[in-house]
Every structure is written in structure tokens, then in C-alpha cells.
Amino acid sequence: MNSFHFQNPTKLLFGAGMLNQLGQEVSAYGKKVLLVYGGGSIRATGLYDRIQQQLKHIQAVVHELSGVEPNPRLSTVRKGIAICREQGIDFILAVGGGSVLDAAKAIAVGVPYNGDVWDFLMRKAEIHSALPLGTVLTLSATGSEMNGNSVITNWEENLKKSFGSLHAYPKFSILDPTLTYTVPANQTVNGIVDMMSHVFEQYFSPTTNTPLQERLCESILQTVIENGEIALASPDNYEARANLMLCGTYALNGGMISVGMQNDWATHMIEHEVSAIYDIAHAEGLSILFPNWMKYVFKERMERFVQFAVRVWGIHPEGRTEEEIALAGIQATRDFFTRIGAPSRLSELGIDAKDVDRMAKETVRFGPVGAFKPLGEADVRQIIEMSL
Amino acid sequence: MNSFHFQNPTKLLFGAGMLNQLGQEVSAYGKKVLLVYGGGSIRATGLYDRIQQQLKHIQAVVHELSGVEPNPRLSTVRKGIAICREQGIDFILAVGGGSVLDAAKAIAVGVPYNGDVWDFLMRKAEIHSALPLGTVLTLSATGSEMNGNSVITNWEENLKKSFGSLHAYPKFSILDPTLTYTVPANQTVNGIVDMMSHVFEQYFSPTTNTPLQERLCESILQTVIENGEIALASPDNYEARANLMLCGTYALNGGMISVGMQNDWATHMIEHEVSAIYDIAHAEGLSILFPNWMKYVFKERMERFVQFAVRVWGIHPEGRTEEEIALAGIQATRDFFTRIGAPSRLSELGIDAKDVDRMAKETVRFGPVGAFKPLGEADVRQIIEMSL
Structure with missing residues (x-):
């Protein structure tokens, strides 16, 4: 066995109905929330409405970044960073599978950085801080809900690169298996x-x-x-x-x-x-x-x-x-x-x-x-x- | 499977030589350290000196609570709490096995509590905060190095009771297998x-x-x-x-x-x-x-x-x-x-x-x-x- 460091601070809330604890979890981090999601499936299943209701309960001011791609794109991440800066976002809530979560992490580390987020993926800069981030998982696959990794695609250069940082671990992840039925x-x-x-x-x-x-x-x-x-x-x-x-x-x-x-x-x-x-x-x-x-x-x-x-x-x-x-x-x-x-x-x-x-x-x-x-x-x- | 919450924020530093990172880890939490340990074994093995050296490097002011018993006693915990309050301790460093770690946790939660620490073990009060705590493990056994549990014995009443709290998780634990050779x-x-x-x-x-x-x-x-x-x-x-x-x-x-x-x-x-x-x-x-x-x-x-x-x-x-x-x-x-x-x-x-x-x-x-x-x-x- 080699020597190692290990730390994983993410809080898991696992089980049917755990979505009802979303508002309470978010409220610890502030009122201005960026809701990040992919296509229309969370609207079709009613999840979008349930989440908005939870955020309404805590009087959150919600901004949205939708349309995150299956292989999330640098251009989308940049768009999210711009919204966070313009609106003074306190907390990022990612709802979806690994791609949405990865995009949200890249946004989270990009906001406080005084340069282009792509630097982190090209190993040109180190990550020292991030906006706090939480997730509601809708797809069992990547583990992104309990790690600090993110994979982002730069289509202009046909490059797909990754980063990992303790700062990018979600504060909490809600894992409700019933959300994966569909x-x-x-x-x-x-x-x-x-x-x-x-x-x-x-x-x-x-x-x-x-x-x-x-x-x-x-x-x-x-x-x-x-x-x-x-x-x-x-x-x-x-x-x-x-x-x-x-x-x-x-x-x-x-x-x-x-x-x-x-x-x-x-x-x-x-x-x-x-x-x-x-x-x-x-x-x-x-x-x-x-x-x-x-x-x-x-x-x-x-x-x-x-x-x-x-x-x-x-x-x-x-x-x-x-x-x-x-x-x-x-x-x-x-x-x-x-x-x-x-x-x-x-x-x-x-x-x-x-x-x-x-x-x-x-x-x-x-x-x-x-x-x-x-x-x-x-x-x-x-x-x-x-x-x- | 039942629904659950899970969170474990403790950082592990595992492997031969990890003790060399002790000073750096402690330095994040302040200068005034309470060193908690058991009998004389850590002096006999030279571990005591290595720890003092690490703490000296960061100019820590070290107070000591030694003689923690194999079934750690409420009286010892109370003594530790008194030292922390009198000396304005910033950080508790526990060096030993499960008993020493458990005592240190009880001290950590007891210090900011405006009552007797035994209340927590008799379920008469809830834990809301704790002094930060780190550990150097010398015995593989209880898992206390990566959980928020503590078992304390009250000899006056022949009672042995436990508590568990997220606040009592060590900030870090140094796990060096060579320290268990003896x-x-x-x-x-x-x-x-x-x-x-x-x-x-x-x-x-x-x-x-x-x-x-x-x-x-x-x-x-x-x-x-x-x-x-x-x-x-x-x-x-x-x-x-x-x-x-x-x-x-x-x-x-x-x-x-x-x-x-x-x-x-x-x-x-x-x-x-x-x-x-x-x-x-x-x-x-x-x-x-x-x-x-x-x-x-x-x-x-x-x-x-x-x-x-x-x-x-x-x-x-x-x-x-x-x-x-x-x-x-x-x-x-x-x-x-x-x-x-x-x-x-x-x-x-x-x-x-x-x-x-x-x-x-x-x-x-x-x-x-x-x-x-x-x-x-x-x-x-x-x-x-x-x-x-």
C-alpha cells in the first residue's frame, strides 16, 4: 500500500423524499442561487417545480443556467461564471447527471478566479477557492456528486480536459433513487x-x-x-x-x-x-x-x-x-x-x-x-x- | 436499504513518515495546543519528542494532559476542559489509541458548553460546537480517528456512556502504521x-x-x-x-x-x-x-x-x-x-x-x-x- 491523503467532506442525503430537505440545506449558504440544469427532462418529470418550491420556501432569488450539454462545454461554463459575477450569486445548485454537476463545479471554481477557467483544465493555474455548490442527482453514473472532479470540453480546440480540487466537492448531494426511475x-x-x-x-x-x-x-x-x-x-x-x-x-x-x-x-x-x-x-x-x-x-x-x-x-x-x-x-x-x-x-x-x-x-x-x-x-x- | 444522511469530513494522512506533516496541519488552527496522551509509552518510543519537535517548528505553546486511562474517565475529561478554559487553548492534539482520542473529543465538546460535559453522555443536552481536534493514532482498533464518537466512564456512578457528534470528528488524523510496531x-x-x-x-x-x-x-x-x-x-x-x-x-x-x-x-x-x-x-x-x-x-x-x-x-x-x-x-x-x-x-x-x-x-x-x-x-x- 502506498502512502496517501484522503478527505471527502460532502454530505449525502440519500433516499426517497430527501428532496424535501433541499431548502433547508441551501439556506445555510445564502439567498442568491444559480440553478444549473440540462435539457427539459427535469421540467417534464415535475422535478423542476419541486425544486423551485423548495427554493421559494427559503425566499431564494433564483437565476438559471439551462441547456448544459451531455459533454459540458467551456462556453457554457463561461456563461455560468458571467451570471454568477453579474448577479452576485451565493450558491450554485446543480440538478442533473454528471455533466451538469461537472459544469457547475467548473463554474464554482471559475467565479473567484481572476483569469479564464480553462487555465485550471490546462494545468496553468491552481484552484484556491470556489463558490459553494450543492447537487440533486438524477442519474447514477459518474460519482460527481461526491468528488471534486470535473471534465469539460473545449469545442473550439477539440480538447476535453479535467480538473480535481477539494474546493469543488459539493457541500451536499441529494440522492433520491426514485428520481432515476424515468x-x-x-x-x-x-x-x-x-x-x-x-x-x-x-x-x-x-x-x-x-x-x-x-x-x-x-x-x-x-x-x-x-x-x-x-x-x-x-x-x-x-x-x-x-x-x-x-x-x-x-x-x-x-x-x-x-x-x-x-x-x-x-x-x-x-x-x-x-x-x-x-x-x-x-x-x-x-x-x-x-x-x-x-x-x-x-x-x-x-x-x-x-x-x-x-x-x-x-x-x-x-x-x-x-x-x-x-x-x-x-x-x-x-x-x-x-x-x-x-x-x-x-x-x-x-x-x-x-x-x-x-x-x-x-x-x-x-x-x-x-x-x-x-x-x-x-x-x-x-x-x-x-x-x- | 433505509434512507440516510452521511458525512465524514476528517482528513486522513496515512503512511510511514506522515508525522512530518503534523506541524503544518496543526498550524491552520492556532498556536495554543493541548497535547493529550496516555501513559509513558509515547515517551519510551520517542514519539513524544518527535511530536514536540513538530509543534516547536510552528512555535506552538503546548500544554499537556497526560495519564488518560484505558477506559477514559470523566474526571480526566473535566481536568482537560479546565486546562483549555484557563489557558485559552485553540486546538487539541490527541496522541494514542481510542481511549485518548475519546477523552480528547469529550474535552473538545465540553469546552464551549456552558454546563457539565456529562450532560452530553446522559442525553440531557445537545452538542452545538467543539474546539478543533487532531489525532496521531498509535493503535489500530476503535476507528475513533475518523468518527465523532466517544465513550467515557463515570466511576463515581459506575456508568460508561457514549455520545456522537459531527462536531467531534477530528479535523485530521495521522495514521502511520510504523507507530503500531511496538x-x-x-x-x-x-x-x-x-x-x-x-x-x-x-x-x-x-x-x-x-x-x-x-x-x-x-x-x-x-x-x-x-x-x-x-x-x-x-x-x-x-x-x-x-x-x-x-x-x-x-x-x-x-x-x-x-x-x-x-x-x-x-x-x-x-x-x-x-x-x-x-x-x-x-x-x-x-x-x-x-x-x-x-x-x-x-x-x-x-x-x-x-x-x-x-x-x-x-x-x-x-x-x-x-x-x-x-x-x-x-x-x-x-x-x-x-x-x-x-x-x-x-x-x-x-x-x-x-x-x-x-x-x-x-x-x-x-x-x-x-x-x-x-x-x-x-x-x-x-x-x-x-x-x-
Whole structure:
């Protein structure tokens, strides 16, 4: 186990009806609220009205930033920062999935900064403060509700970059599983792939002697696998939705499950370059790329892949070589993704070989990526080519 | 899964050498520090000098409260509160195991309170603020380093009571596994029993549909079982000590592993009444009582005990009834405690039947205890009698 710092101050309010505590939570931070959300779905479901009612109870003055995109854009973030400054906003309330939350975090850190927020994503400046921020989650997927990370896309430059800061942790997040009943099947699928991928990035680590952390990772994977198909078959099954929601949050809450482990994140970095050019859902890219990344790297530390196959997928080791066991686990991952309806080839999404070089080159802009097996440009190109 | 609130703001600094960051962490909170510790072990190991050096670097003015007892006493807490008030202390630094940390928390909440701190333990007053507090942990056991709980003994009235408050969470805790190398074997054993017992209190729950939380609990139990015996055989095995330290912290860090589960805590409440009369180590009482509690209650919800036996102890279910599987898991728990040298009968510690009535009566002072199976006075008496 490596040495580490860990802190996660976010308050979770989890369960059906927790939305009724929204007003009280917000009231601790001031009256002028920027409400950030995406498309019209929160209006269609009535959530928008329930939130306005909560804010009305505390006599909040509400400004709005709507239309946050699935891959949230720098231009939208800048618009939010401008509103906050013009209106003297005290508190940002993000209502939606990971994209809305990520945009809200970027706005929160951008407001008190005396420069352009993009500096933080290009590692040109450090984050020292942020407006306080709270969230109401409507999609189980990214863990953004309990971490300080944000991923923003700059379309002018086709760059998708991320930052992480203790200042960007939400003060509170309201997690009501019933709000996810109306999530379309394909987005539920994306959420499942997303949270599993987050665990993969931490679990497939070069760090050894981390038995507790490995088991915590496996616990989440097993629970997602069990509950994902139930939620897809019965979208309003409370227990399945609640289990998924908790898994999504714990899968990426500041690294709680992987303290002291070097993380990988190569597959995320490759995917960001794919979706920086093609506006596909992040999880679609991950579903395609991850099993290919696994095949490309597994021999580096085969024992972790053997353990994954046996403990997570229940592969029986008897009569098989280590390599066969590891490959059976990778195949089980691909089969599961396919069974729930996630894509397995970039060509299914209309992406061909034309931008492979550009994507590979941009992935390694800051140097080799990944820790389980550090990948250079040629490695990345091969993984993308395996995924076409 | 039940609805829940969860928040845990404590910052962990984990790993060999993290003590070097102590001064910097303390400096955020002020210059006047109350250093709280137990007996002379931190002087013998040189830890005392290293801490004084860190505090000297930041020009701290250090006052001391030493001699905190293994079951920390109300009288000691009152003494600490008096020092803080007289000296205008800014920050409390607790160096030691759970007892020292618990005493420091009670001092921290007592200082700004305009009454006697014992009110908080008798539920006569609510905690609204506290002095800031940090810890350097020297014993893996109670999880006090990352929660807001404290257990204090009032010897004048033979009462041992607890409180929990968000205000009592340490601002930071330094967890350096090398500081536990010199912990005597019997205290290492107590720590192992203590952390396993904390998981039991959460895992044996009446709440259903909590697959992730159950697995998180099992993950800790398996890891403690594997690493406990290694640490006992090789006290300076870094990895084993590190794994135990992380398990102890995660086992009781504000309920992270059991969010949405009703906890039990009956066995702890019974044990508190035993050690309120007889000054035995908390973990000795738990080692004796827990397998008997298990035997007394397991039929209430046998499936959880079957799962415990199979997943944690690797009991093969083939050819056995559910009851036989459950009992094999309970026996495995007792055998493990015995193997590492923990006691199995109160008579081993010189405790006979004379105070059984008094202990049973005091346990249920505020009503029946426990959630897995609520226990009245007669139930408690039977469990204590099984333990004589």
C-alpha cells in the first residue's frame, strides 16, 4: 500500500423524499442561487417545480443556467461564471447527471478566479477557492456528486480536459433513487458502464498489498452487475435503483475505495480524445475501449486479472491456465456490456480510422498514460485500432 | 436499504513518515495546543519528542494532559476542559489509541458548553460546537480517528456512556502504521477483536436489500482475519500493520460501510456495563460476549449468519442445514478469537455471577437494546450468564 491523503467532506442525503430537505440545506449558504440544469427532462418529470418550491420556501432569488450539454462545454461554463459575477450569486445548485454537476463545479471554481477557467483544465493555474455548490442527482453514473472532479470540453480546440480540487466537492448531494426511475434505458446502461469503468481504473493498479481496497472494488462491481440488469428490466425497482445509486457514488468518491493505490485512468484519457472529436456518450466510448485495453495490458500483471475473473465473474479456475482464466474474465466483461446493450465497436457509432493518429497523439500530449502498464502513442493507437 | 444522511469530513494522512506533516496541519488552527496522551509509552518510543519537535517548528505553546486511562474517565475529561478554559487553548492534539482520542473529543465538546460535559453522555443536552481536534493514532482498533464518537466512564456512578457528534470528528488524523510496531501483542489482539466487533454491530442488521454494504463489511472482516495473524507473528510487518490500520478506520468511520442499515450495538452496550464495574479492556469483554450474542440471536434472521459463515469464514454449505452452517460460522469466530489469544469466558478475568442482575438492568436503562433482535433485561441476563 502506498502512502496517501484522503478527505471527502460532502454530505449525502440519500433516499426517497430527501428532496424535501433541499431548502433547508441551501439556506445555510445564502439567498442568491444559480440553478444549473440540462435539457427539459427535469421540467417534464415535475422535478423542476419541486425544486423551485423548495427554493421559494427559503425566499431564494433564483437565476438559471439551462441547456448544459451531455459533454459540458467551456462556453457554457463561461456563461455560468458571467451570471454568477453579474448577479452576485451565493450558491450554485446543480440538478442533473454528471455533466451538469461537472459544469457547475467548473463554474464554482471559475467565479473567484481572476483569469479564464480553462487555465485550471490546462494545468496553468491552481484552484484556491470556489463558490459553494450543492447537487440533486438524477442519474447514477459518474460519482460527481461526491468528488471534486470535473471534465469539460473545449469545442473550439477539440480538447476535453479535467480538473480535481477539494474546493469543488459539493457541500451536499441529494440522492433520491426514485428520481432515476424515468432515466431512459440507454442512459441507465451508460451509467452502469461508467461506474464499472471507474472501478476498473482504480482496481487494475500496479500497487500490491492492498487486499481491503481490492475487495471494496470487487464489492461494487459485483453489486452493479447484479442490480444493473434488474434496474433495466424494472426501471422503478427502488432497491435496484438505490443499490446502483450508492455504487455509482462509492465508485468514485475521492478515491475512498482505492486509497494508497496508484490509479490507471489511461482508458478514460483515450476515451476523452475520442469524444472530443466525436460527440459520443463517454460511457459508449468506455464500453468499446475497456475490454480492448484489458486485452492489451493484462499480461503485465496477470494475477490481478485472474482475481478479477474468479471473484467478480465467478470463473472457475480449475483446469485452466492463468491466461485462460484472465481472458475469460475479460470476455465476461465484454459479454455483460453487450448483454445490457452497450456498444463494442467504434464503427457502430460511425467512427472510422481517419482520426486514429490524431486521437493517439493528443492522448499522450502530457506524456505516457496509465499506471498498470504505461502507454505511449503507439500503444494507444493499437488499442483504438482494436476498437474500430 | 433505509434512507440516510452521511458525512465524514476528517482528513486522513496515512503512511510511514506522515508525522512530518503534523506541524503544518496543526498550524491552520492556532498556536495554543493541548497535547493529550496516555501513559509513558509515547515517551519510551520517542514519539513524544518527535511530536514536540513538530509543534516547536510552528512555535506552538503546548500544554499537556497526560495519564488518560484505558477506559477514559470523566474526571480526566473535566481536568482537560479546565486546562483549555484557563489557558485559552485553540486546538487539541490527541496522541494514542481510542481511549485518548475519546477523552480528547469529550474535552473538545465540553469546552464551549456552558454546563457539565456529562450532560452530553446522559442525553440531557445537545452538542452545538467543539474546539478543533487532531489525532496521531498509535493503535489500530476503535476507528475513533475518523468518527465523532466517544465513550467515557463515570466511576463515581459506575456508568460508561457514549455520545456522537459531527462536531467531534477530528479535523485530521495521522495514521502511520510504523507507530503500531511496538504495540504489545495483547493490545494488537484487542484491536483486532475491536474492529471485527464494530463490523458485526453493523453487519448483523434487520435491514435487507443492502448488498453493497454487506460486501463492504465482509471485505473488512476477511482482511482483518488475514492480516491479524501476520501482524501478531511479525509485529513490524508494514503491510500487515497498514492493512489492519485501514481496516480499523474504515470499520467505524461514521457508518460509511453500513449507510442505510439499522445498526445493532447491543453487545457493545452489554460490554459497557461489564467494564463499567470491572475495569477490563473493552475488547476482552467483546471477545467473550460476541459469539454468545450470536448464538442467542442467530435464528432471528438466519440467512445473514449463513452468508457470514460462507463468505467470511469459507464454510462449505454442501450437506449442511442452514442452522449448521450458521453455527459453524459462529464457532469459527470463537475459534479465531481463541487462536489469537482473546478470552472466551468472564471467569478468566475473575468476574463471577454476583453483578449479573445489575449489569443486565443497567444495559436496558433507556429501553431494550439491539436491532437484529431487540433484547430486554432477561435476554441480556442470559447472554451474560452464557459468558460466565
